[in-house]
Structures are given as C-alpha cells and as structure tokens.
Amino acid sequence: MSSEEIRKKFLAFFKERGHTIVSSSSLIPDDPSVLLTTAGMQQFKKYYTGEADPMKDFGSKNTASIQKSFRTSDIDEVGDESHLTFFEMLGNFSFGYKPGEPVSPKGGYFKKGAITYAHDFITKEMGLAIDYVSVFEGGDGVPADTESEEIWKSLGVKSIKKFGRTDNFWGPTGNEGPCGPTTEIYINGVEIWNIVFNEYYCKNGKLEKLKTPGVDTGMGLERLVMVSQEKNNIFETDLLQPIMHSIIEIQGDKPIGQIRLIVDHLRAAVFLISDGVLPGKEGRGYIPRRLLRRALTAHYLDVGAGPDKNFFQNPVSIIIDIYKHFYPDLLNNGDRMMSIMQDEVEKYSKILTGTVADLKKLYSRFIGGVDPERLLPNVVVKNNVADIDGSILFRIRETHGVDFEVMKMVMEKWGFSFSERTEKEFDEAYQKHQEKSRAGLEKKFGGHGLILDTGELKAGDEEELKKVTRLHTATHLMQQALRNILGNEVHQAGSDITAERTRFDFTYHRKLTPEEIKKIETEVNEVIARDMPVHFKEMPIEEAKKTGALYFFKEKYPDPVNVYYVGKTIEDAYSKEFCGGPHVTHTREIGRFRILKEEAVGAGVRRIRASVD
Ligand code: GLY
Secondary structure: OOOHHHHHHHHHHHHOOOOOOOOOOOOOOOOOOOOOOOOOHHOOOOOHHHOOOHHHHHHHEEEEEEEEEOOOOOOOOOOOOOOOOEEEEEEEEEEEOOOOOOOOOOOOOOHHHHHHHHHHHHHHHHHOOOOOOEEEOOEEOOOOHHHHHHHHHOOOOEEEEEOOOOEEEEEEOEEEOOOEEEEEEEEEEEEOOOOEEEEEEEEEEEEEEEEEEEEEEEEHHHHHHHHHHOOOHHHHHHOOOOHHHHHHHHHHHOOOOHHHHHHHHHHHHHHHHHHOOOOOOOHHHHHHHHHHHHHHHHHHHHHHOOOOOOHHHHHHHHHHHHHHOOHHHHHOHHHHHHHHHHHHHHHHHHHHHHHHHHHHHHHHHHOOOOHHHOOOOOOOEEEOEEEOOHHHHHHHHHHHHHHHHHHHHHHHOEEEEOOOOHHHHHHHHHHHHHHHHHHHHHHOOOOOOOEEOOOOOOEOOHHHHHHHHHHHHHHHHHHHHHHHHOOOOOOOEEEOOOOEEEEEEEEEOOOHHHHHHHHHHHHHHHHHHOOOOOEEEEOOOOHHHHHHOOOOOOOOOOOOOOEEEEOOOOOOOOOOEEEEOOOOOOOHOOOEEEEEEEEEEEEEEEEEEEEEE
C-alpha cells in the first residue's frame, strides 16, 4: 500500500466514525511552552482542559489529523532503521468523555473506544498482525491500567507487556498540559502507535485529575508505511527511498548511516523553513541551521570536498515532489527555500573548511604529523581518545563560529573521541565567554549622555523620547495586527525605532498586498481609537512564556522579565510582549499610525517602515 493510500485510509476510517478531520497545524506552535510542534495533540490542548468546546468548533467531540511533527530528542539515533527528527503523526483525539458514556461516533470515548478503533484499523484495515501491546503497570501515584489490559484480552491480543512511568506514560508537551498513561502497539518489534489516556493535567511536575478524561493517539506514518510495505527500515519506504537515491547520487556509496542522516536532516529543514522557521543563530532558527550544518558536515567528511552551492537543489526538488500534494505550501515556498539553503551552504563552507584545517593540525599530534585526510581510508584509528586542552577547541569555535558537535563529528571520522577533560574545559571556556559578553552589554547601555539607546530604541532628548515611546507601543500593536491578519508565521526578525519612524523586520514568505497593508493599518488605528490601557507585569521568564506573550528569540531577556500588555488584563490583552519599555499609558497617546513602506530584506524576511503623527 502506498503512503498516499495509507494517509487516505487513516483519515477515511476516522471520518466514517464521526471524527472531524483537522489539517496539520504549523511546526511553529501556538503553545509558547515549546519551540516546535512535537505532537498532534498540541493544537487541541484547550479542548482537553475544557477551555474550548469541541462541539462548537468541530461539530464532534472527536477529531483526527496528520500532523507535521519535529523532535530533536532522537537526533543521535538518526541513521538507524526507525528514528527521524521530522515525521508525520497520524492521530485521533477525543475530548470531554463522560465516564460510562457508550462509544458513539460524535460523542466522547475513552479506553474501550480508542483501543477498539486502533485494533480494527491495524488488523482489519491495514491487514497487519500485532506483535504485542504494552500497558501501564502503575507507579508514582497513578494506578495500573488493568482496564486496557482487559480490553486487549477481549480483542484476542495475547501478548501484553507492562511498563512504568518512563515507557507507558506520556506528556505533557513543554512544562504543563494534559498527560496520562498509555498503551502502545508494536509490530515486528517496532513501536507503531501510542494511545494516551489523558486523565491528568501536569503542572510543575504535579498531576491533577482533569475534569473530563480524553484520548490522544500518535502513530508515526513512516513506521506504519515501513511495516505495511514490508521494508527493513523507514528509508526504504516510498516516502524516503527517492530522497535516499538523490543523496546517494551526490554522495556515492558511502556509509549508509551518514546518508540517512543527510536525508532526515534535509527533509526536516525543508519542512521547518517552509513553515517560517528560518536558519538563524539562536532559539528556533538554530534548529534548521543545525540540521543543515550536520548534513553538510556528513557530506564533507565522506566526500572529502566542500559542498557545492547547489548541493541541495536536486534532493529538495524531490522532497517537494513527494509531499506537494499533501502539503501544497512546500511548492509555493520552493524558490524561497532554495535560496535560503544556498545562503546557508555558502556561509557554512568557509566555516567547515577552516575548522577542518585547524583540527587537522591538532589531529596530527595524535598520529605523528600526518595529514589525516591523506591517511584515510587506509588508516583506521579506533577508540582513541583525543585529550586536548578544551580552551584550544573553544578558540577554534570562536575563530570559525563552529559548533562543538561538528568538531566532534570531524574527529570521530578520523577515529578519535574527545576526552572528558576536553569536553569539560570547552564548557568552562564557553560559560566564561557568555558571562563576559553579558557584562559588556550592560556597560554599553549604562547611559552615556544619550537618553535612550537600547539597541532597539534611540532617542537623544525628551522630545525624541516621547515620539520613540509612541512608536514603540505602535510597533507592538503592529506585530499583533500582522499576526492576526497574516497568521502565526509572522515572527519578529529585528526592529529599530528612532523619533522619525519604526522599522520592523519579520518573517513572512511573500510580499504583502496593498489590501493587507491597509487592513493592518486600520486594525492598529482601531486599537488606538479604543484608548486601551498599557501595563506591564514582572514575571519569572518561564511563567511569562506561558501567558502567550510574544518574545524575540534573538534577544536575551532578564529573569524575571517584564511583560507589557495592551488591555485591561494580561489574559484578554490585545497584545503582550516581553519588553523593557518604555510605552505610552493609553493607546490614544500614539496618534495616527501610518505604514510608509513594505519591502523584502532577505529571503523570507520583510520590513515595514511606519510612522505616527
Ligand atoms: N501524543 C502522543 C504521542 O506523541 O505519542
């Protein structure tokens, strides 16, 4: 069965059983407690807690989706037969189950419904044999799940294993959220489907019973396709095989683990960039950059030559081709993605060649002054520990802007691992450097004649300060209006405010239409006209993130941080952002807001200049 048919079969199965099909949410979640979307249930969190009503929004208590998901937790396993960073997750969800409620298409269901659906889908629709299932054996105050065990037995499943909190309890995503015991289905020894019974809400590690329990399931599409197509590993499935071929063409018949790594990382980067996660230095943006750099390092180490600027061209077109029907955004974003990736290859080539040259000098100490690349593949040095002064590695990092893990990959290729001392000294040098740069920043903005210079805001006298303050609040309103009108793909990419204008950079994949610009301007002016109050609240940074306040991932915020919000309360505020101020006290003080210009400043980044009068 093709992956395309499996997707359709899954959605049709649950649709026929009263579930509303919901499309995948973006890899950038609404949920501020996590950087990326890691599970299908994330977009439904508020239905489990009762904050939102599924009947009102979906016309059913049950939904199903195929969710784009990304997890770095398995990144070191990538290269084996079944691990990936990006994957598609098939899931069915049920909210607001009333204990004792019989299973019905649009009503809530719990253990019996969820297990029966999963059993029937796997055995009857897919024609697969369940190897064994696992259930929660109890622990940490949560009782053993004997009910699920009995349900499986009644369905004729004989092999039932029992595990504790580490294996058979799922969630929450981020710091808090719904979670509960799980039951999992294994086929040929591989975990295929995880069925979570969300009975609890976890906050700061403490479990509280949810008012109504719910169901959240997650089944990795790639793994299901693998067992259905009777392949030995996910990379031989129709989803990944064509990408494998395109990399083998470039890479030659080199170690399979490295080829798989390139395939996984490249596919993940394509999906991330398409959803607006642009490669960058910190936060979310660092993830696609890290993936691309790891892929390029693997390529370089096996091919022994720097990557060509168009390295990604063919594999990326193949990825788009495989997924374009289900994720049409990929196609729309194709050219933009390609140019972003070319930029990354160009930047990284210099870093990598410089790093390898420096490491070669170090390496030669360990094998007696011979060029390591010329030794390969004849010399295999195994299990050797390179005990190097960690501060030397830190200098290489500083010189080239390279990550420790890349240096590790290079040395491993040459048969060496770093000693514990080396890693520890590297970490110490890194920490020291971080502290110094923090102290430097404080000194710089300590005030030298200028009334205000925060890097973002600049004002030289009282008059200018007033104007800058009005523009500053207007910028917050504009960011919110941009997100309301264009969607959550919009993230701050930079900003600069003087007395004349605000200049705001943000991620978005295309030019704005004149109608959109007008709409944004109108929305901001409406909020100004409502004369909403502006307040701030000091909060521990983690708590502040949970309020849903926006923050700029490139910025280093103090802890506690101030959250500025426009509205009566932080909960129902129109806009909330981490910010150091200053701001007006009521929005009418801003005056009339005008957008002067909208333009591109780089691939996937737009710039708006606006003024107030
Ligand atoms: N939310 C269930 C899972 O991710 O496995």
